[in-house]
Amino acid sequence: MADTNYDVIIIGSGPGGYVTAIRSAQLGFKTAIVEREHMGGICLNWGCIPTKALLRSAEIYHYMQHAKDYGLSAEKISFDPAAVVKRSRGVSGQLNGGIGFLMKKNKVDILWGEGKISKAGEVTVSKTAKKAMEPQHPAPKGTKGEGVYKAKHIIVATGARPRIIPGIEPDGKDIWTYFEAMVPPAMPKSLLVMGSGAIGIEFASFYKTMGADVTVIEMMPTIMPVEDPEISGLARKQMEKQGIKFLVEAKVSAVKKGSGGVTATVETKDGKKQDLTAEKMISAVGVVGNIEKLGLEELGVKTDRGCVVIDGYGRTNVPGIYAIGDVAGPPMLAHKAEHEGVICVEKIAGKDVHPMDKSMIPGCTYCNPQVASVGLTEPKAKEAGYDIKVGRFPFIGNGKAIALGEPDGLIKTIFDAKTGQLLGAHMVGAEVTELIQGYVVAMNLETTEEDLMHTVFPHPTLSEMMKESVLDAYGRVLNM
Numbered sequence: 001m002a003d004t005n006y007d008v009i010i011i012g013s014g015p016g017g018y019v020t021a022i023r024s025a026q027l028g029f030k031t032a033i034v035e036r037e038h039m040g041g042i043c044l045n046w047g048c049i050p051t052k053a054l055l056r057s058a059e060i061y062h063y064m065q066h067a068k069d070y071g072l073s074a075e076k077i078s079f080d081p082a083a084v085v086k087r088s089r090g091v092s093g094q095l096n097g098g099i100g101f102l103m104k105k106n107k108v109d110i111l112w113g114e115g116k117i118s119k120a121g122e123v124t125v126s127k128t129a130k131k132a133m134e135p136q137h138p139a140p141k142g143t144k145g146e147g148v149y150k151a152k153h154i155i156v157a158t159g160a161r162p163r164i165i166p167g168i169e170p171d172g173k174d175i176w177t178y179f180e181a182m183v184p185p186a187m188p189k190s191l192l193v194m195g196s197g198a199i200g201i202e203f204a205s206f207y208k209t210m211g212a213d214v215t216v217i218e219m220m221p222t223i224m225p226v227e228d229p230e231i232s233g234l235a236r237k238q239m240e241k242q243g244i245k246f247l248v249e250a251k252v253s254a255v256k257k258g259s260g261g262v263t264a265t266v267e268t269k270d271g272k273k274q275d276l277t278a279e280k281m282i283s284a285v286g287v288v289g290n291i292e293k294l295g296l297e298e299l300g301v302k303t304d305r306g307c308v309v310i311d312g313y314g315r316t317n318v319p320g321i322y323a324i325g326d327v328a329g330p331p332m333l334a335h336k337a338e339h340e341g342v343i344c345v346e347k348i349a350g351k352d353v354h355p356m357d358k359s360m361i362p363g364c365t366y367c368n369p370q371v372a373s374v375g376l377t378e379p380k381a382k383e384a385g386y387d388i389k390v391g392r393f394p395f396i397g398n399g400k401a402i403a404l405g406e407p408d409g410l411i412k413t414i415f416d417a418k419t420g421q422l423l424g425a426h427m428v429g430a431e432v433t434e435l436i437q438g439y440v441v442a443m444n445l446e447t448t449e450e451d452l453m454h455t456v457f458p459h460p461t462l463s464e465m466m467k468e469s470v471l472d473a474y475g476r477v478l479n480m
Helices: 015-026 041-046 048-065 081-105 198-209 229-242 334-348 378-383 399-404 432-444 449-453 464-473
Strands: 005-011 031-035 109-112 114-119 122-126 147-156 160-162 190-194 213-217 245-247 250-258 261-268 273-278 280-283 287-289 321-323 363-365 371-375 388-394 410-416 422-428
Touching (some): 015 041, 041 081, 048 081, 048 198, 147 334, 190 198, 190 273, 198 229, 213 250, 229 371, 229 422, 371 432, 378 410, 388 464, 410 464, 422 432, 432 464
Parallel strands (some): 005 031, 147 321, 190 280, 213 245
Antiparallel strands (some): 122 147, 261 273, 363 371, 388 410, 410 422
16 A cells, blocks of 8 residues: 655645645655645646746737837737747646656655545545646646545645635636636737736736737725835826726726626726726636635634634644645735745744744736835835835936836835835836845845945946935935
């Protein structure tokens, strides 16, 4: 009989789960990971990665449309929707296969099926009941199947799924979630997007670039509500220039489906209603944790608002059961899940680790223009009682940005006036998703404004603006 005893079993092979499994194996634990559908989870298969492939196609198409701006010419440009989707799925497939390879390399057993914690220290794996989202990549070779597996430590890393609004349920045809939005059979000519978080805005940006008439509906007063209002306001202005329409402080109260697509009744803060019709509608109103059918309720594992409650080390209220990633609550980001998983399993191994500090987790939105941030926004810093110094540097003052043809953007930094501590950094503009990590490192190393001012940034780069923004906070800006 095959060995069914492990030190650590992880349920879910998304970025949190598979990274935790690798680190667990590195620490000497006999490790297994349960997956029912896609190695790599939503991120690699239906989220972070394939959307970036789609957005890259849109970016290149945008440059082709604006070739004249660079002294170039491109005639009769067009795109093949099926080929765009095929490229995106190919990128996803490559990484999906890579996860299987990493499990084999690190001697992590893959248990293929649906996992349930039948009792403390025991996971029952059964045949997958959920219909997989198509196209589904083949399961890795050499997996174990149904059965009862034992482990002292069980880590739940089951991720999240789209939130459903009653009465506006996605049907896969007229009303899409991010699943359907990633594999359109044809490009819609018009689109309503419900929700302006990262998912909603990225799809709005993609479909607008590909030629659709796009309207975004957001309940909050600003788009991308978690971002600094000044930054999201600038992003909105640039997107409006591109032709994206926004309705804020508004909600979809009803949807009718007909032969011409969908008609949404939109109610604004002042009580007025209007009907908007489009070919398709994307529901992007957040996600909820996958906490069901795992045996958590029967074991008395505490949950709150659709997520498992944990401490800073991934521990639940039930000994031997842990949770990481989206299922353990916000911020629901792949990199948070990965780090949370490493902390969790290193704590299990008795390592001296720091608890998760959510204030230092960066967020990135890959729309056009890109948005990236870490730490406190200006309003949040003031709410927390800080006396602050704020620095700003616009892209128009940077030679590299002008040479790239990307002069619109802003870098904003927020400091504690008393200590010089960097409290937050917020950016909008070209490639800011790659720049933000500089500030993340600075915050983790507890650098002050003095440290950053004395750091030499290379020229000509976009990164120079990061230093200039710091200088501006202290009245020492050089190039503006």
